[in-house]
Amino acid sequence: MHKNFKGVDKTVFGRGSFDQLGDILAPRRTGDDPYMVFVVDAYFKGKPLAGRLPAEANDRVYFISVEEHEPTTDQIDTLRDEILAQQGLPAGVIGIGGGSIMDIAKALSLMLTNEGSSTQYQGLNLIKKPGVYHVGVPTISGTGAEVSMTAVLTGPVKKLGLKCEWTVFDQLVLDPDLIASVPRDWWFYTGMDTFIHCIESENGHFNNAYSHAYAEQSLALCRQVFTVGQNPETDEKLMVASLMGGLSLTYSEVGVCHALSYGLSKILGTRHCYANCLIMNHLEDYYPEGVAEFKQLAALHQINLPQGLSAEWDDDTITKMAHVSYNLPHMWHHAIGEDWEQHITIDGLKDLFRRL
The missing domain is CATH 3.40.50.1970 (Rossmann fold)
Structure with missing residues (x-):
């Protein structure tokens, strides 16, 4: 269908x-x-x-x-x-x-x-x-x-x-x-949500010519925005990139980063866009090119994402986050394939959270 x-x-x-x-x-x-x-x-x-x-x-x-x-x-x-x-x-x-x-x-x-x-x-x-x-x-x-x-x-x-x-x-x-008045760090976090939408939409099993067209143009606009910085012209471009990124994921799906982000947000209350950035920083296994570009842009804008957060979480907290993330089959199907349950486990997700 x-x-x-x-x-x-x-x-x-x-x-x-x-x-x-x-x-x-x-x-x-x-x-x-x-x-x-x-x-x-x-x-x-x-x-x-x-x-x-x-x-x-x-x-x-x-x-x-x-x-x-x-x-x-x-x-x-x-x-x-x-x-x-x-x-x-x-x-x-x-x-x-x-x-x-x-x-x-x-x-x-x-x-x-x-x-x-x-x-x-x-x-x-x-x-x-x-x-x-x-x-x-x-x-x-x-x-x-x-x-x-x-x-x-x-x-x-x-x-x-x-x-x-x-x-x-x-x-x-x-x-x-x-x-125009968005603080620089949140301008970055929310803008990167669009970037991540497109990286995940493109790199998955539900990607198609329709979703690809929106993602391709959205990523092009994101690169124009984040290699320059915040100004009236880039505000216009980011607003359009956000809309196109949203349409891309609508006709495709999001993936690993968003699945983990839901776990982080549900259990710890971490705001969505910030949670995505925290997680994207550690997903080289899944999106090597996207993560490399993400890190370059973060460095360009002097965005320092915290490390070692998981040291403060007990096993019960990490297990709860893993279960929330696991129970998003549509995201895992897109990111991994129909046989995703053979590759994604609760223990594996816990290991991903421990990277943070």
Whole structure:
């Protein structure tokens, strides 16, 4: 069975395009109480961007911190219940922030129309009803969450996305001005998420001409960005590279780095893009050329990733991480092949974590 995925319906790109958001939302404000829910990274609270939100009197604005942990199923369920209890079903959800905020907005849109806990929908095509209209406005580039059909959530048992065609945003607003203030280290970590997406997409069994075309162009843009540095021109290129990298993995798959990253994030709460960088630094066995280039770019930007982290982890912690990573068969199938279970073991994964 070939993949048949839905794309984002509409995308506006360009400097200053954020100011069109109010006009984009206006036709959706229909009915007796056509209110919108804005989910905004808490980083922007009290900053100029917060004052530019096209929020009307009855809209709800949530400033959500993603510094402490990535989105959780409990967080989404609680937010959904509060919104429905106080004002009923909104006309739309707008996510403004990085990958975690994108995932919160996508998941919230779905859970506003689907009953029960989001834990029961972690997986492929488990959602029963389409969500409400939702818009993504990325303020940091690299995760590809703006175009992916997955809203990744950490639950009590697993870290796994709500994945279906209804997860995909109805509208994107890609304004390169919004990513200009990203700190240099996180600019690198999130940008390298795109780079890693493409390396893994290309080096696996599900790679195809369609996914390759996006990965090839995304990698070309990444190289232009990271051999130069952060400036207005490279901000535009990174924003497009992120989108193309996300499309590449959608039509292919991610691999070893992301599987291990899920284990690190689920058990220790390590933020996704940073976890990917920590792990990619030690995967020469799987992606020799990609890891060599990754290390060159890290050195160029004076990014010093810590070593010896595993010395602080006991065997029980490492075993838990290995089990989370092992239980992602779609990633291992892509990276290793149909017979991946003959090559990937819990003990082998524990050895990989001990490299960190």
